[in-house]
Amino acid sequence: MNDLSASISAPLECNDVLRERGQREVFCGLTSIVWLHRKIQDAFFLVVGSRTCAHLIQSAAGVMIFAEPRFATAIIDDRDLSGVAEMNEELDKVVTRLIQRRPDIKLLFLVGSCPSEVIKLDLSRAAQRLSRQLMPDVRVLSYSGSGIETTFTQGEDACLTTLARELPSAAADAPASLLIVGALPDVVEDQFRRLFADLGLGNVGFLPPRGSAELPPIGSNTRYLLAQPFLGETSRALDDRGATRLAAPFPFGIEGTSAWIAAGAQAFGIDGATVERTIAPHRERAGIALAHYRDVLRGKRFFFFPDSQLEIPLARFLARELDMIPVEVGTPYIHRQHMAADLALLPPGTLISEGQDVDSQLDRCRAAQPDIVVCGLGLANPLEAEGLTTKWSIELLFSPTHGFEQAGDLAELFARPLIRRARLGGGKP
Amino acid sequence: MKLTLWTYEGPPHVGAMRIAASMTGLHYVLHAPQGDTYADLLFTMIERRDTRPPVTYTTFQARDLGGDTAGLFQRSVSDAYDRFKPEAMIVGASCTAELIQDDPAGLARALDLPIPVIPLELPSYQKKENWGAAETFYRLCRALAGPHVPPPGTSRPVRDLGRRPLCNILGPTSLGFRNRDDLVEVRKLLDRLGVDVNVVAPLGASPADIARLGEADFNVVLYPEIADVAVKWLERSFGQKSVRVSPIGVGGTRDFIEAVAGLIGSDTAPLLNEPTSRLTWYARSVDSTYLNGKRVFIFGDATHAIAAARVATMELGLTVVGLGTYAREFARDVRDAAALYGLEALITDDYLEVEEAVEALAPDLVLGTQMERHIAKRLGIPSAVISAPVHVQDFPARYSPQMGFEGANVLFDTWVHPLMMGLEEHLLVMFRDDREFHGTAGPSHIVRMATPQPQAAASVMSSESQPATIQDVNAESQPDVGQTTTVWNADAERELKKIPFFVRGKARRNTERFALERRLTEITVDTLYDAKAHFSR
Ligand code: SF4
Ligand code: SF4
Numbered sequence: 024m025n026d027l028s029a030s031i032s033a034p035l036e037c038n039d040v041l042r043e044r045g046q047r048e049v050f051c052g053l054t055s056i057v058w059l060h061r062k063i064q065d066a067f068f069l070v071v072g073s074r075t076c077a078h079l080i081q082s083a084a085g086v087m088i089f090a091e092p093r094f095a096t097a098i099i100d101d102r103d104l105s106g107v108a109e110m111n112e113e114l115d116k117v118v119t120r121l122i123q124r125r126p127d128i129k130l131l132f133l134v135g136s137c138p139s140e141v142i143k144l145d146l147s148r149a150a151q152r153l154s155r156q157l158m159p160d161v162r163v164l165s166y167s168g169s170g171i172e173t174t175f176t177q178g179e180d181a182c183l184t185t186l187a188r189e190l191p192s193a194a195a196d197a198p199a200s201l202l203i204v205g206a207l208p209d210v211v212e213d214q215f216r217r218l219f220a221d222l223g224l225g226n227v228g229f230l231p232p233r234g235s236a237e238l239p240p241i242g243s244n245t246r247y248l249l250a251q252p253f254l255g256e257t258s259r260a261l262d263d264r265g266a267t268r269l270a271a272p273f274p275f276g277i278e279g280t281s282a283w284i285a286a287g288a289q290a291f292g293i294d295g296a297t298v299e300r301t302i303a304p305h306r307e308r309a310g311i312a313l314a315h316y317r318d319v320l321r322g323k324r325f326f327f328f329p330d331s332q333l334e335i336p337l338a339r340f341l342a343r344e345l346d347m348i349p350v351e352v353g354t355p356y357i358h359r360q361h362m363a364a365d366l367a368l369l370p371p372g373t374l375i376s377e378g379q380d381v382d383s384q385l386d387r388c389r390a391a392q393p394d395i396v397v398c399g400l401g402l403a404n405p406l407e408a409e410g411l412t413t414k415w416s417i418e419l420l421f422s423p424t425h426g427f428e429q430a431g432d433l434a435e436l437f438a439r440p441l442i443r444r445a446r447l448g449g450g451k452p
Numbered sequence: 453m454k455l456t457l458w459t460y461e462g463p464p465h466v467g468a469m470r471i472a473a474s475m476t477g478l479h480y481v482l483h484a485p486q487g488d489t490y491a492d493l494l495f496t497m498i499e500r501r502d503t504r505p506p507v508t509y510t511t512f513q514a515r516d517l518g519g520d521t522a523g524l525f526q527r528s529v530s531d532a533y534d535r536f537k538p539e540a541m542i543v544g545a546s547c548t549a550e551l552i553q554d555d556p557a558g559l560a561r562a563l564d565l566p567i568p569v570i571p572l573e574l575p576s577y578q579k580k581e582n583w584g585a586a587e588t589f590y591r592l593c594r595a596l597a598g599p600h601v602p603p604p605g606t607s608r609p610v611r612d613l614g615r616r617p618l619c620n621i622l623g624p625t626s627l628g629f630r631n632r633d634d635l636v637e638v639r640k641l642l643d644r645l646g647v648d649v650n651v652v653a654p655l656g657a658s659p660a661d662i663a664r665l666g667e668a669d670f671n672v673v674l675y676p677e678i679a680d681v682a683v684k685w686l687e688r689s690f691g692q693k694s695v696r697v698s699p700i701g702v703g704g705t706r707d708f709i710e711a712v713a714g715l716i717g718s719d720t721a722p723l724l725n726e727p728t729s730r731l732t733w734y735a736r737s738v739d740s741t742y743l744n745g746k747r748v749f750i751f752g753d754a755t756h757a758i759a760a761a762r763v764a765t766m767e768l769g770l771t772v773v774g775l776g777t778y779a780r781e782f783a784r785d786v787r788d789a790a791a792l793y794g795l796e797a798l799i800t801d802d803y804l805e806v807e808e809a810v811e812a813l814a815p816d817l818v819l820g821t822q823m824e825r826h827i828a829k830r831l832g833i834p835s836a837v838i839s840a841p842v843h844v845q846d847f848p849a850r851y852s853p854q855m856g857f858e859g860a861n862v863l864f865d866t867w868v869h870p871l872m873m874g875l876e877e878h879l880l881v882m883f884r885d886d887r888e889f890h891g892t893a894g895p896s897h898i899v900r901m902a903t904p905q906p907q908a909a910a911s912v913m914s915s916e917s918q919p920a921t922i923q924d925v926n927a928e929s930q931p932d933v934g935q936t937t938t939v940w941n942a943d944a945e946r947e948l949k950k951i952p953f954f955v956r957g958k959a960r961r962n963t964e965r966f967a968l969e970r971r972l973t974e975i976t977v978d979t980l981y982d983a984k985a986h987f988s989r
Contacts, residue, residue: 047489050486071453078490081459095457113453171514171517382531
């Protein structure tokens with residue numbers, strides 16, 4: 024999925040891209056289970072993997088241990104590997120126990136991991152077999168969140184790709200509909216739904232849906248907007264179903280959200296003046312919220328370590344709406360086509376790095392001494408201890424950040440560490 | 453294949469990381485996919501470590517698999533050597549790399565680096581974190597101290613009585629439970645006994661320090677989970693003796709002092725005759741009488757669980773109703789300890805089984821890991837954490853050891869505080885009709901408890917209009933119950949509300965259990981008091 028040679032359709036201009044291959048310091052796709060399971064409320068995510076996989080999700084999920092979670096790991100052991108136990112039978116046993124325990128589950132994802140991929144355990148066949156047994160009560164699907172194939176948010180891409188193939192077909196003469204693709208917090212989803220309704224678009228579907236029974240129908244009259252920048256494979260699967268992607272920058276900040284909404288409206292023949300009139304109050308409110316943070320953020324130099332593929336749209340937002348200065352925008356992978364609009368809006372000459380060699384990137388970061396570093400949890404405290412100010416990138420995924428109403432919150436996420444350091448008197452700890 | 457919701461231990465290579473992260477001058481190259489780098493955050497976030505752990509990951513991807521993952525591994529090793537210039541390296545495979553069989557040992561050897569490079573074989577599909585840590589520590593000791601082992605049959609030279617005896621302190625590691633502070637306590641004790649410390653390992657040791665382990669007269673094994681394999685080898689190779697008593701609690705600490713003194717022939721009197729821990733007096737002070745027979749459930753690693761059971765029983769007068777461990781390697785020790793209390797030890801790494809046990813036993817206090825803290829929280833039972841796996845809260849800013857006399861003070865505070873002091877309980881009963889203590893008043897400063905929470909508080913409070921049905925209560929442990937539904941009548945419900953909120957949940961549970969066992973369909977005021985009489989001890 025990270026193959027650099029794939030899907031380079033539009034060559035980059037104006038921006039230098041530094042291609043890196045070395046040690047990566049990122050999560051694997053399993054991590055996206057942490058937000059996906061909360062989004063699809065009757066779904067369960069069963070990772071078929073090792074103790075490492077179980078430990079990863081547990082560590083990434085951190086404090087969410089309070090309730091019995093809707094995810095778990097079927098840990099492969101040496102009996103499975105040596106053939107003493109028949110792995111498919113073992114898996115069936117685990118699933119049976121799980122379904123007995125959790126009768127509320129309607130959709131079960133078997134999630135592949137590095138070990139299951141390397142030993143070529145065919146989870147899609149297992150899912151078909153189990154689905155046959157468990158339907159109509161439980162539908163069983165599969166995808167891979169393995170670290171050898173997916174980086175962090177690409178786990179969501181793989182999950183939604185599977186769902187995209189399962190969507191019911193819309194009738195050939197179904198009226199045109201809009202589909203918004205990418206897991207969004209419910210509150211954000213509702214805001215977008217209201218905005219499009221105000222524009223006269225009542226027929227808006229969301230992928231993933233909140234419940235597995237609400238899969239939106241899809242067909243050649245479906246137009247879709249990507250709400251997240253990491254959905255390359257999902258987009259391809261939707262195209263295969265006849266849907267059409269609406270090109271737009273991603274809905275972060277006022278500019279991104281305005282253009283994104285406008286792209287949706289335009290596809291349904293809604294005139295520019297109506298769009299203007301409808302979004303004006305939201306835009307104004309977002310402007311007021313952003314203004315609170317502009318003084319703190321203006322002129323500050325920022326450095327992104329690669330993490331979620333959100334880096335480029337966020338850099339665009341920080342640079343254009345808060346007058347911040349990009350030092351380096353690291354991203355695990357650039358989908359040239361989906362990212363085209365955001366790339367075009369980045370300040371000319373912005374250094375973008377794709378892939379990672381963490382040690383040399385740390386060297387560059389230390390040499391540049393940016394005002395704020397956006398990085399993963401493994402790097403944040405060590406950099407803080409060196410006197411740099413950091414923002415945990417994972418919070419950008421876990422918090423509501425999209426759309427007009429969250430533009431101020433998004434800015435606040437970057438302002439918070441700077442304000443904190445100032446409160447504590449700056450300098451090294 | 454095993455269904456796992458939460459795990460007590462990570463994979464064995466995380467154990468190896470804990471050893472590497474404990475030491476200085478040691479670097480670990482791990483053949484692993486990118487997602488495995490999550491393990492860094494255990495150190496940087498949980499322990500708030502201010503540098504990255506000394507680990508390089510190869511982060512191979514699917515596209516590398518058909519090609520040259522072996523070459524990638526070798527490049528990673530030589531790059532890590534050039535960049536970090538360690539004194540020694542450990543190399544190995546994570547679970548995925550184990551499957552692709554690249555032979556890290558042979559590949560690293562072929563590079564012929566000018567430092568010791570120690571290969572690790574940690575079977576990821578059989579073993580777990582603590583085993584991995586113990587094995588790694590043992591391999592390091594063998595590789596680095598091995599060259600200094602005297603020829604077989606050499607007898608240990610007699611200690612020059614002119615110098616103070618010298619010991620190693622073995623077992624403290626990164627991500628261990630309160631190891632940082634325990635070490636300070638143990639060093640203090642040893643110093644008072646006239647013992648000097650040769651090496652503390654792995655925490656803070658360098659490869660050169662490991663090479664010197666044989667120079668000590670004896671070893672102090674603080675955490676056998678980590679150190680025991682290595683210590684057995686040291687005993688065999690260098691003829692060293694070892695102290696394995698865990699200085700947790702007043703009794704444990706006194707035994708530790710005696711054991712060390714016995715080994716070196718020193719006098720314990722000065723140390724044992726002076727006033728030591730406040731625990732002893734506090735446990736005897738009148739307000740502690742209410743601790744009598746409070747039922748405690750204990751689960752953790754072997755060292756801490758066994759010690760906690762002893763302290764709870766002998767020093768606080770509690771009753772241990774459950775004792776267990778997730779550390780299968782030490783199952784025998786925990787079984788033996790449980791037998792002392794007439795219990796069958798719970799040996800499991802399945803969180804759900806532990807939860808079932810706690811639920812069935814309904815103890816007054818749970819002492820466990822962070823996992824048991826969550827179980828207890830959900831069930832509304834007071835709890836304290838006594839063992840790894842750790843959480844950011846287990847690295848308090850203040851000095852907070854578990855070992856030594858100061859550690860015993862810490863145990864008293866952290867275990868007894870959640871139980872609420874007896875005096876306070878009496879006062880609350882006395883004033884229960886006052887407005888401030890009316891039926892639905894929660895604790896004054898715990899605002900959220902006043903509104904029923906779906907799980908934790910549901911059994912503590914119930915609204916007038918909703919008679920409680922209890923077909924679920926202990927359904928699994930009461931197989932003969934059938935479909936009985938028991939309802940509280942209005943008078944009984946009112947009476948229940950007069951009971952202070954912090955014991956009300958227990959009163960409700962006990963009464964319902966009592967009614968269920970007798971197949972009563974209605975709980976009356978009499979049922980309530982019959983149950984009270986039945987369960988009172
Ligand atoms: S990188 Fe692979 S082995 Fe590691 S946690 Fe992710 S899926 Fe599991
Ligand atoms: S309010 Fe309750 S919990 Fe708080 S100190 Fe008083 S008795 Fe203890």
